[in-house]
Amino acid sequence: MNLGGPRDSDEVFPFLHRLFADPDIIPLPMQKHIAPWIARRRTPKIIDQYNKIGGGSPIRRWTERQGELMSALLDKLSPATAPHKAYIGFRYAAPLTEDAIQTMLADGVTRAVAFTQYPQYSCSTTGSSLNELWRRTTELDSEQRIRWSVIDRWGTHPGLIEAFSQNILTKLASYPKDRRDSVVILYSAHSLPMSVVNRGDPYPPEVAATVDAVTKRLAQDGVRNPYRLVWQSQVGPSAWLGPQTNDAIHGLATQGHQDQLLVPIAFTSDHIETLFELDLEYGEEAKKAGVTGLKRVESLNDSPVFVRALADLVRDHLAEAKPVSAQWLLRCPGCKNDTCAQTRRFFGKECVSVPLP
Incomplete structure (x- = not known):
């Protein structure tokens, strides 16, 4: 499960419409009516951004490759549960959640793992995908x-931490040796509206936990660079979690x-x-600020270390035989979304060790 992305310009408006119509990710007043207006207004700008990175999002290609590599490795690591097959259920772009369910039913699947590809949990990402999975499952698989x-x-899984750390070490090595130890590492994550944070969404501390684990792993190789956790992709005028990545780049440049x-x-x-955002937009802003040494660590993509982490996660999950985690059963203290309650009852119905909310 992931957010997804438009493959070409024709898919940009439908993608944005689904995104802005989802109250789990961007809560808006009169959302049903205002979402298409916002989507139409932003479509030309977003099409231009996608054109600058090749015309469409590569997220489907990478997700397919990750799933194929993970499944092949799982067949070797866990032959008792083989064969394994990865299905993609994107939230806002094809293949959508309902596409995945329909294909799985046609294939005769009877056992499935809903595997979020957001390592750190947020109601806006994993929560929204699971709510949609519940809605579509009750609609398409009533039996x-x-x-x-x-x-x-799985934000602190050792394999994930190792994959991040290896990519960071590789990029740090590209700096001159006499400057390497003073490079400021900016861990950038997608921001959240403060209204979501304030109702108790666990995402900020979970991202911080990932950063802490990576920092400790890097220290094992003698890397103790200064660092900050920053936040990107703010949309609209309301208050969002900060500091924004772009502002941090400028602020550090003045120092x-x-x-x-x-x-x-x-x-x-x-x-x-x-x-686009990190490489092109922030790269251009860094030049304006006089930053001459801005670089970006490679994404995980098809890193063998990362693929092994995915396979290990699923293998261990299947062996544990628990349908959900205790942490996921706990709703945000300020949650008033009945769908969240119904989703937890549905997926947690087999979990007898933890009381349902």
């Missing part, structure tokens, strides 16, 4: 032919920090937020 379990978060290394710490593959 519950498919038995589900959920991998809802004399010319060498800055961007790390996409909450994304598992390249897409518009890495290829």
Whole structure:
């Protein structure tokens, strides 16, 4: 499960419409009516951005490759549960969640793992995807032919931390040796509206936990560079979690920090937020600020270390035989969304060790 992205200009408006119509990710007043207006207004700008990175999002290609490599490795690591097959259920672009379910039913699937590709949990990302999975499952599989379990978060998994760390070490090595230790590492993650944060969304501390784990892993190789956790992709005038990545780049530049290394710490593959926002948009802003040493760590994509982490996660999850985690069963303290409650009851119905909300 992931957000997805338009493959060409024709898919940009439908993608944006689904995105802005989803109250789990961007809560708006009169959302049903205002979402198409916002989508139409932003479509030309977003098409231009996609044209600058090749005309469409590569997220489907990377997700397909990750799934194929993971499944092949799983067949070797866990022959008792083989064969394994990865199905893609994107939230806002094809193949959508309902496409995945229909294909799985046609293939005769009876056991499935809903595996979020957002390592750190947020109601706006994993939560929204699971809510949609519940809605579409009750609609398309009322007989519950498919038995589900959920991998809802894995931001501190050792394999993920190792994959991030190896990519950071590789990029740090590209700086001159006499400047390498002073490079400021900026861990950049997608921001959230403060209204979502304030109702108790666990995403900010989970991203911070990933950063902390990576920092400790880098220290094992003697890397103790200064760092900050920053946030990107704010949309609209309302308050969002900060500091914004772009503002951090400018602020550090005024303090004399010319060498800055961007790390996409909450994304598992390249897409518009890495290829356009980090590479092109922030790269141009850095030049204006006089930053001469801005670089970006490679995304995980098809890193063998990362693929092994995916396979290990699924293998261990299947062996544990728990449908959901105790953490996922706990709703945000300020949650008033009944869909969240119904989703947890549905996917957690087999979990007898943790009381349902």
